[in-house]
Amino acid sequence: MKLKIERSALLKSLGHIQSVVEKRNTIPILSNVLLECDGTQLKLAATDLDLAISEAVEAEVMAPGGITAPAHTLYDIVRKLPDGSQVQLSYDAESQRLTISAGRSRFTLSCLPREDFPVMSEGDLPHSFAAPAASIKRLIDKTRFAVSTEETRYYLNGIYLHAANDDDGGAVLRGVATDGHRLARFDMEQPEGLNDMPGVIVPRKAVGELRKLVDEFEGDIQVSLSETKIRFTFADIVLTSKLIDGTFPDYSRVIPEGNDKIMEIDSKQFAEAVDRVSTISTEKTRSIKLSLSGDNLKLSVNSPEHGTAKEELAASYGADEMEIGFNSRYLLDILSQIEGDLAQMVLADSTAPTILKDLTDEGALYVLMPMRV
Structure with a gap:
């Protein structure tokens, strides 16, 4: 594997990818980012087994191939390289090391084989719709502060997304979060194709990663989901997460009707x-x-x-x-x-x-x- 890539493009992509990787891992491969190059693209991927992210970025590929490297270390190296530099990545199978060079800087990292990298099976995602990034950003901002951090009440550790009707009877996509002390509910216009969507609980970490990505994206995000997984597709980025396996409480009972x-x-x-x-x-x-x-x-x-x-x-x-x-x-x-x-x-x-x-x-x-x- 050998390629050249703009430092700014690699840094931006690694910034998205490495934030999914936990700082401490008992499974070594989960500390690594998967790097695969072919044609004119470098594809990066990371996972914690509950959440997976992948991104494709343009690169000058001299020799196709793939390897996994320590995500946070690689990100720190690229972050500290001179702005505007061309970064060369090359992997030597004999020494099992990845060499990162730019200008007079040269680093080598120990790697793990890409065959060990776990792939999150998505299965069938039968429900799909497109929603504006600005609307998803707003829904997250208006609700996520109320998401519970109490692990014993795991079914409250995310935003409950479902199709609903507002007070005027209009069809909406609704996000709800509560920690038992406060509740936040936000309605956005219901996208097409949402009618038979099951109610799902999107985990707190997935919500956080999604929020970072929508900040940099304009246009529509493609959302596909089943009862166990959800996938958000941007232009070159795909974020896939397991859903919380639990029943969100009947929040409508908490909203008082007799307040005068x-x-x-x-x-x-x-x-x-x-x-x-x-x-x-x-x-x-x-x-x-x-x-x-x-x-x-x-x-x-x-x-x-x-x-x-x-x-x-x-x-x-x-x-x-x-x-x-x-x-x-x-x-x-x-x-x-x-x-x-x-x-x-x-x-x-x-x-x-x-x-x-x-x-x-x-x-x-x-x-x-x-x-x-």
Whole structure:
């Protein structure tokens, strides 16, 4: 195997590929990136057995072939090579080493045979649709902050994707995430071919890798899936992931329907005030109390360790006076997703879940559980 490639093209591709590779692996081959060249292309691939990524990039191939090399080490070498340089990769079967050279720099890496590299079998992916990268990016951003990190509740460790109907009866592709304390739901226009799609839970790591890729891509992403796997196809990149084998809870039961107290407030001022007042809240509870009365909202924190903090804000609220407590970090996570000038809180009482909405974004809805303060 021997080829020449632009340093910038190789670095960009390795950046995508190496982030799938875990830093510590008990199986040596999983620390490696698969390099295969033929014709005018270098193909790179990596996997952790649950998630696989491959990418093709243009190269000047002198001798076709393939090998696997340590992913993070190779990425670091290419990253530190001079910008604009031509990188030559050549593998010597006798010494079983890959040589990387550019200008006066020369490195050799120990390799493992490509025959040892595991291939994730996709099987049949009967459901397929195309969706704009910008829409997928938005769905991820609006929901992934609420994905649970609690491994025992593995079925909450991802975004639940399914076909649904919105409040007006329109067909949508819906993403939902919850960790039991807050819930985020986002609807995007339903792409064609989605009608018989099963509901699937896309794992947290796959969501993270997908989010990095959509940042650099414009146009439509081809999504293909079965009940066990999902594949996202970009121009030259294919990301394939196993799905979480579990049943996502009936989230509609968490979204309250009887809330009748509505408060509207400047979202930016609200977020800044919550951030300021929560400075002295204890690390464990992060609790903050909201006192609603007329056109006035009082935020307060009372910490036995640090002292007290209070702030008042103007708000539009016409219902009975009430007090309710929240985890300030969870509240800030939701407020950071509200892009419009006004945030709306729909409340019932101090013990019932509260709905938060962005008045400029009908597709997004958030639910936050209260806490005792």
